[in-house]
Amino acid sequence: MATTIEQSEKTKAEPELIGLLAEFDDPQALIDASVKVRDAGYRNWDTHTPFPLHGIDEAMGIKFTILPWIVAACGLTGGTIAVGMQYWMNAVDYPFMISGKPLFSLPACIPIIFELSVLLAAFGAFFGMLGLNQLPKLYNPLFKSDAFRRVTNDRFFISMDASDAKFSEIDSGEFLNSLNPISVEECWSDVSSPKLPRNLVLALSLVGVIMLLPPALVAYKRSTTTNTPRIHIIPDMDFQPSLKAQNTTNLFPDGREIRPSIKGAIPRGQFKDDNIPFYYGLKELPEDQDVVVIALQDEKKTDAKKEDAKKPADAKPAPVDAAAEAAKKLDKLPWVTEFPMPVTEKMMARGKERFRIYCSVCHGLSGDGDGLVSLRAMELLQGTWVKPASYHTDNVRKLPIGRLFHTISNGVRKMPGYSAQIPPEDRWAIVLYLKALQKSRNTDANTLKDDEKSKLRDTK
């Protein structure tokens, strides 16, 4: 006997007998032989045929496969997934509201239930068959036999595994020979190196490394920042040739991308001519509709000139008469003297609130022209500052309410127009509050009722 080391080398180097292979050339002979092998009590054996041979199942005693149950289970799983998926996706996670129909109804789900059941059942049949047959199994010692190559062509084989309890090299070989095969062949285990060829290993590792590149690149990009704009692999609508407001174009003769509104066009919500007193503070628009605006512009221009005139010493005296001219023009307009809407307590409260927000900072809480902004400007000796008018002078007190509304809307001297910030109904409310402020300084106590007097007395 050899030493232990030699033994281990021996098991490595020497192939072992792993089975016997008997070849037949006639299907019927194979079936007849199979019956005998089965009856002899062998268990680990098989027959190999180029096509499914009918009658071989009984001859070999093959039990019926459980595959149909696998297929049924897969089919049921598919159907269940389909119902669950459609219910969850369309009725729970992202409900589709379509003409008040119920979120979920079975009839509409049937096509997809059917399709997914068939799909999974087909997977069950195909992969179940492969799994039960233990395929793919690319290496098989039987493939070493040259004769066995004809198993897929026109020959029939019985293979007997050496692991069978009844198997013995000599007895089983004799037994197989007694079945009248063309030949009986021994199958030996493979002793060639199980290592993959060097080139294949290299090629596979190269492919593996290349396949790792995209995820590595993605991971790198995800974890770093960059100053360059992102790459638009698919631009979709990221870059559009549409025109933008501040750019130039040669599409239009005036070279602007923004288009001015067409003369006579009224923007949505800007139609005012149906309620002239409410929007303009005028009983009716003058024939020359622009007079309001022009007068205003003249007034402002004069202001501006006045200011310019103050700086350079040699400047011409300002044309003061232009301002007076403009004011005269405005005086002539038919200002309303009645509020163009019902006057309520609520409107007064609203007017007070708006007045304190927008007007009091300059005009002061009681309208004396002593708001904090104004006081601060005077303190800093701001040369261009024009002190806001007090509401309590005779001139202002006499102004018709339409004119007051006009002033709030369009401004006067240094004061800007507030039509952009304050909606017309609020401007009227402010006018109302302003009138109330004026009245509070200029009322004969005798005209008040007794309860009003006592109320005033109680107010601190």
Next chain:
Amino acid sequence: MASVTTKPIDTTTIEVPGQRAPLVLGSPDYGTVTESVCRLAECKTPMSFYVALGISASLMGMLFGLIGYLIITGVGVWGNRSPVFWGWPIVNFVFWVGIGHAGTLISAILFLFRQNWRTGINRAAEAMTIFAVICAGVFPGIHIGRVWLAYWLFPIPNQMEMWPNFRSPLLWDVFAVSTYATVSLLFWYMGMIPDLATLRDRATGKIQQFAYGLFSLGWNGSSRHWHRYERAYLLLAALAAPLVLSVHTIVSFDFAVSQLPGWHTTIFPPYFVAGAVFSGFAMVLTLMIPARSICGIQDLLTDRHLENMTKVIIATGSMVGYAYAMEFFVAWYSGNRYETFAFINRAFGPYAWAYWIMVSCNVISPQLFWIKKIRTTPWMIFVVCIFVNIGMWFERFVITVTSLSRDFLPSSWGYFKPTIVDVLMLIGSFGLFLTLFLLFCKFLPMVAMAEVKSVMPRPGGQGDH
């Protein structure tokens, strides 16, 4: 070799009562079956193959080039204009999906009906099915405009947190066509595993040995494996049979579930399925008649096979003709003026030329198969089948375009004109189809050898079934 012949070689190719024509002609021997099928993959490739492949691959290249042009430019390169937004791309889709019905029908339904004659043609028909479905899949894929968003068709979790609408027939269509493509592929591949093993065992080149070895998954013909394999095949057939019927039913839902006159009819599902089988069988014959003589497999794919298929064509062609007539009857009987108009417009309106091409190709030409002479002469079958293919394309054109171009509102009526891109894409899709089919003929077993062997008479005359 087991080439014992007990009776004189039967060369009958035509069915006569009382005597079945044999499924395989010549000397019925397992080895010769293997030889005649494998020869194609093993012999030196003839020049004609390269010429044919060159032509069809150029057409395929043109299709891909045009798809690139379409993607870069936009769907405006097609003739799809208001009101016909479903122009040629959808016509082509329905046409190809319809053709893709024959293969699985032959494999599955004829298998379940124990029609053993299917074994000669099923492999090629299945391959044709898969290639037709690939052609069909291209068109809706590119029809969506922004193809990089095609994944929106599937319920994939996405950053928009949206899901597709499962009540839309278009989504059912996505599921139906992709399931059909997958199951057909499995069915085809599974049927091919034993035959790939045959090619593996005969292969001499290293590359062939590796490739066929890989794809035959180590098949060794074990009877225990065959047992489960046959069970799986039967189950797949049982699953694929209703699937075939469902696919074109659901394609017809794309039309029938909408409310357009001429589309909104309940006859559509059976009518579409009959039309699909009709066109599919015609396409199988169109391909197989030249292929069987070029490849020299007339013994496996006999005149009897051709004749049986022409009978299916008469049956389905008559069903289609009946459906055309019934559509008119229903349009009149319903009393719906829009429906009535849609059909009068179809037959006598601006597309009357297309309608009458369709009727003459689909209804009249298959009736020629009642004549036995035509049914048994391959070149005559071929000519009729070409007409059927043309007719079935026009059927889809008529359905899609006539209804869309004139719907409820006369002010939005229009006349559809295809662009050159439309036409070239249809031609290109044939290039794709033929390229795949030629590669299949060259590299894969064109006839199901194992199945043919199992229906051949056994040596010694025993066990024939």
